[in-house]
Amino acid sequence: MLEKHKKLEKNSILLLIFIIITISIGGLIEIVPLFRLETTIEPVKGIRPYTPLELAGQDVYIREGCYGCHSQQIRALRDEVERYGHYSLAAESMYDHPFQWGSKRTGPDLARVGGKYSDSWHVQHMINPQEYVPESIMPSYSHMATSKASLDDIGSHLEALRVTGVPYTDSMIENAYTDAMAQANEGEANTKDGLLKRYGKNTIVRDFDGKAGFVSELDAIISYLQVLGTMADLKDYNPDVVE
């Protein structure tokens, strides 16, 4: 046995081959479950891909590093459910690339922040968090109010996500820019109908930052925050039911 091992140690090609074999075994065990990822995603109604405006908002969220202070994952623990609401389902982040679960909670979890505040509260809170929560250590993001949301290439963004498996249709990609404008109430008349047809009638259409005239990053990020945790139809959800 030892003699044979000696051969291995002295022949670099042979050693390389065996190293590859050994690592592949470990690698396979890690990778194979990913091919059956769908078995870990709960069947729940209502989850749709983000609208182009919400997606632009998520981009801002990632750029600003909000995930450094905020998680988006309510664990199935009593105190978390008590504070934040229904625990998060895998299905709720299946279209997030990258997912925003986070691991640090300097601020509260945001997985279900959608609908918890009004748009105008978010506007003021992003501009000056200490105005409403004097002890807050969240920094001011006032620049978002004056920066134009980056929407010029939002269609290609949808297209790229489609490659990763997000079910954007051709018409969603084609109309991405118009849909984004329509959702912020800055689109031309009747572009709203197309948006609602593509993303569902519950899609929130509002001038999120309250400033008519242009679509700001604030519009984008508030549209994103307002949809977080609101898509899944949790009333009908039962963890024991298998589809």
Add this chain to the structure above:
Amino acid sequence: MNPSNNNIETQDDIGTTGHEWDGITELNYPCPRWWVWIFLGTIVWAVGYWYIYPAWPVISGDSERGGTKGVMEWTQYKQLEESQSEIFSRRAENLEKLQNTSTKDVMDMPELYEFAVVGGKSAFKENCAQCHGSGGGGAKGYPNLNDDDWLWGGSLKELSKTIKYGIRSDHKNTRNSVMPPLAAVMGKDSVTKVSRYVAGLSKGSSSTAEGAKEYKQMCSACHGVNGEGNRIFGAPKLSDGIWLYGKGDEQQIESQIKSPQHGVMPAWIDRLGEDTIKQLVVYVYSLGGGE
């Protein structure tokens, strides 16, 4: 130093692994016994764990939702339910009483009242304080909840409706009203006059002062003939010194006439449920302004 003294092999009867590289050899110490036992123990433990708990993904038993289930059929959701029911059963007595008692009667039952106020207080801190301030003191655009000045009403019934369905919220039962932009209809002069008149109301303007006529025409339907407000529309009282927006100076009032602001309060019934809302109603009522 004599190199031969460095050869530990000669000082110990352990022996070597037999490998030799340029005269360097490797001693063949066995692993410590305690370590070996712990190592074997973890393997045995793992096998037991696979048997009892959900462990292997992909390999699924009868369920499509991947993975082995383990004989205990443990899931984090069941664990959550158990830990919740423990709390619920501790609260059950009071909760049940609360469910079967009208909010009005709760006020006369000291123990239940206490229970509701404590529960309401903690829900308030998590969900309401960000807008209404931690003591309900309010902020610009967000009304004070511990005084007698109510936009929509401070009775138990009105509070309950406000909190459940919100104000100008997405809920279909929401309270709703709009102050229309009136500046264009009124003209510049008239806006200035009315603003001055309204600013003076809280300081005791008489009904014959300049601007009174225009006020009656344009504003009194909602804000009342004497600026006393109207709760049907959530139209604020203008004759007191309490202002939702700003300090009630002419400029502020003029801007409200030109481009009216409207407060939005979310609906809470779907998020918090009946029980918590009942506790919140009692808590808000207890802040001092209840009617």
